[in-house]
Amino acid sequence: MESFQSIAAYHQALAQGATTILQTTEAYLNRIQQYKAMNAYVEVFEQEALEQAIQQDQLIQSGTPLLPLQGVIVGIKDVLHYKGKAVTAASKMLAGYKATYHATAVERLLAAGAIIIGRQNCDEFAMGSSNEHSVYGPAQHPQYSDRVPGGSSGGSAAAVAANLCMVSLGSDTGGSVRQPADFCGIVGLKPSYGRVSRHGLIAYASSFDQIGIFSRTIEDAALLLQIIAGEDEWDSTVASWSVPNYVEELQQLKLDQKRKVAYIGSAVHHPSLDPAIKASFLKACSEFKALGHIVEEVHFPLLDYIVPTYYILTTAEASSNLSRYDGVRYGYRSQAPMPELSDLYVKSRSEGFGKEVQRRILLGTYVLSSGYYDAYFSKAQQVRRLLLNQVTDIFKNYDAIWMPTVPAPAWKMGEKSENPTDMYLADIFTVLANLTGLPAISLPLFKHGSGLPFGLQVMTNRGEELSLLSISSQLMAQMQR
């Protein structure tokens, strides 16, 4: 199959008549079929995709100028509402549920001409780092079928890496876009909290959740962000920041513009960090410095408290958000005999939620229960404030913070299923951005000795996606030299 370097290259091919949207859509549908064992997709929207492709081709033939995402093949994580289609958060609890409306991000993609080709596998309710906790079974790593693609948006990352779609949307509550992007060797962007509407995104932890983008290039991520970002009357937490024309701004970017970068010392010297990742990270730092940028190590004493803070707050929010699943109004309902109404709730929830989701609901219930609320929940909110203060201080002197994305490359399936906290601790470098609302991106810059890809994570201050994308472009250009 013909593979396009970028959306811009695809649009050029369309403009020149070298391909049609229908041909391209059919090729992707075939390829998805061919790579079915990867389990990246849980449903393919074949009929709608083909119908849209024919319509989009007719628009081109009638001489209508190309829409920004016309004919672009997009996959969506199974947590985003696409009207008329099932959306289940990879959970038995939502069996049979159909979206009655479009998520705002999905609606904006469709209005920009995108073709939504299917919904993609993930960890149940976006809780997990391996895509092994899915009612549809695990998704595979795109290159090594015995390894995990990361999670929770594992299917969406694997699909972009294996060219089963051009770009995809995932969601990132604690790294669920950046970590699988790191594992699969692609770009994974989590915008600032408040940059993209969460309307139509199934909630996990509402003060952390953000829709994110998987792509193979910075330019494609920038283009998608430009389309989905901005105010929405259905989500009052979306910031009123204007949305820059990221694509044009990046085209005008001067690659030699000097930057001030901080990297977190305690992260780079952390005992859990793989030595090869550490070496590559520090090499990238010194090469960037050699080009005249400032790259300095900064002190960040709270690093080891980030994961506990994150798990207290997100499980608390999850226990509240997931209390809506009752077996009455939609989704799964137990068939067990139930003399009382409360039996209906208990049986449906116990059979409908998987073990990882149940564990997190229980922990969240605990930290919110009277007697423990102040010791855990309020305490974690206080630490969240300290973390925000610390990153705010860093941004007084620096344009960006760099960290590795994940301490180790993609692990083998089943390797971290004995003790759930092993997997939680691997989130150490990604959860900071969610706790503090920062935009963050994982860039596919490195290859491990084992052949596995891994990334470097860049963060900028809240609302500064343009700076994030610009520094990312400079870094990618430097590494490709």
Next chain:
Amino acid sequence: MQITTQELHKLAKLAQIEISQQEEVQLLQHMHAMFAMVERLQEVDTTGVEPLTHLVEETQQRFRSDELQPTLTNQEVVEQAPISDGTFFQVPKVIRK
């Protein structure tokens, strides 16, 4: 901090989840590991620190105008239910004679 079997069941009851006897041992183990992890937070000095409750300050929140708009029809809502009579959701009887 440790959690007893009894406390675990109380927690499960609050969360409307049922824990079977064969799950009990492993779940207790997992919960202990999770507690040990979050317990570390007590080491941080947070004296006088205001809890951060929202990343978006309330004054920055934007609300749409309070106008009636068509949403879903009764049929669209009820057809999602696992069991309904076409107009109402159906649940086990709650009022007894």
